[in-house]
Structure formats: structure tokens, C-alpha cells
Amino acid sequence: MKQTRHSFLKSQGYTSIKLNKTDTNHYQIEAKINDIEGLFILDTGASNTCTDLQINKFHLISIDSDVKASSATDLMSETKVSKKNKLQIGKWISKSSPIVLFDMTHINKALSERDIKIVDGIIGADILKKGKAIIDYEKNKLYLKL
Numbered sequence: 001m002k003q004t005r006h007s008f009l010k011s012q013g014y015t016s017i018k019l020n021k022t023d024t025n026h027y028q029i030e031a032k033i034n035d036i037e038g039l040f041i042l043d044t045g046a047s048n049t050c051t052d053l054q055i056n057k058f059h060l061i062s063i064d065s066d067v068k069a070s071s072a073t074d075l076m077s078e079t080k081v082s083k084k085n086k087l088q089i090g091k092w093i094s095k096s097s098p099i100v101l102f103d104m105t106h107i108n109k110a111l112s113e114r115d116i117k118i119v120d121g122i123i124g125a126d127i128l129k130k131g132k133a134i135i136d137y138e139k140n141k142l143y144l145k146l
Contacts, residue, residue, distance in 0.1 A: 005136060014134065014143040017090040021140055022116045029123060029142065032088040033058040033099065038120035041107075042142065044135070046124035049087070052108075053080060053101040057120055060085065062101050078102070089123070092131055092144035 006016065019027040019042060027042040033051065036058050051058055060082035080101040087097040099121075108118040127133075131144035 006139070006141075009134065009143050013146050014132075015091040015146050017092075017142045017144065019135075019140045019142055022111075022114075024111075024114060024116065026116075027140070027142075028117065028119065029089065031123060032086075033060070033097075033121075034086050035088075039117060040121045040123045041119050042128075042135075043122050043124055044128060046122050047126065048100045049097060049122060049124045049127045050100045050102060050104070051121035052104040053078075054103050054105060055120070056101065058085075058099075060099060060101060065100070087127065089127075089131070089142070089144060092146060094127065094130055097127065097130075 003011075009016070017029060019029055021027055029040050029042050031038060031040050038051070038057060051060065062080035062082040065079045065081040082099045082101060084096045085099050087094045087099075104119070104121070107122075111118050134143040135141075136143065
């Protein structure tokens with residue numbers, strides 16, 4: 001019997017999380033920071049996991065950061081950093097994740113102009129690397145190693 005990609009990854013200790021593809025071909029994913037649910041963009045090109053500084057939905061304790069945030073859609077902006085947060089994506093949990101906070105107004109404005117749900121943050125490459133992530137673009141799934 002032929003083993004599927006899904007069953008193989010499960011046998012290797014991975015958990016799967018559904019990715020929701022938007023009309024702009026971005027993936028959105030549900031996750032929790034410090035046990036508070038949120039909606040995030042999955043961004044392999046973002047070096048850090050981020051949340052919106054203006055809203056601070058997750059009640060993060062942060063300090064000023066010397067690092068400036070930039071994206072393809074906006075100029076440099078001020079950031080804060082919050083260390084040692086619990087981040088959960090599906091069954092996968094990291095108990096010591098740093099999170100960068102910056103003004104995400106421009107990102108959410110662009111999403112809402114396209115009638116796409118606004119997001120609370122971005123899951124970046126730092127978390128994807130920590131979780132040994134595998135993205136199945138055919139099945140719209142993210143796999144993280146437990």
C-alpha cells in the first residue's frame with residue numbers, strides 16, 4: 001500500500017494545520033499567543049513573527065527595539081520586542097517565542113481593500129524554522145514537528 005505524504009509526516013512526528021488561501025495567494029492561519037486566539041499571515045519571507053503594535057491584542061509586555069521593521073509595502077517603522085511568549089499553532093507549542101511588534105495598519109488596509117480578513121500578525125521564518133516546517137502547497141497544509 002502506498003503511503004501518503006500526510007501519513008508519512010505524521011509517522012515522523014509532524015502535526016498538520018490547515019492553511020486558508022486568500023484571493024491574493026497569501027496563506028492565513030489561526031494561532032494563539034499566550035492563549036489568545038488570532039489570525040495571522042504565514043510569511044516565509046518575514047524573518048520574525050510579528051503582531052500589531054497599535055492594537056496589542058495579546059497583551060504583550062514589550063521593550064523598545066533598535067531594529068526597524070520594513071516590508072515590500074511600507075517604509076521603515078519603529079518596533080518593540082516581547083520575549084518568551086507562548087505561541088501555539090494547532091498542537092505545536094513554543095514556550096519561549098520572541099515577537100516583534102510594529103504598526104501593521106498598512107498591511108491590514110491593503111487586505112481590507114481586497115475584502116480579505118484583516119490579521120493580528122505574521123508568522124515568520126523564525127517560527128517555521130523552530131518548528132521544522134514543511135508547507136504542502138498542493139493540500140494547503142502546514143506541518144510542524146512536535
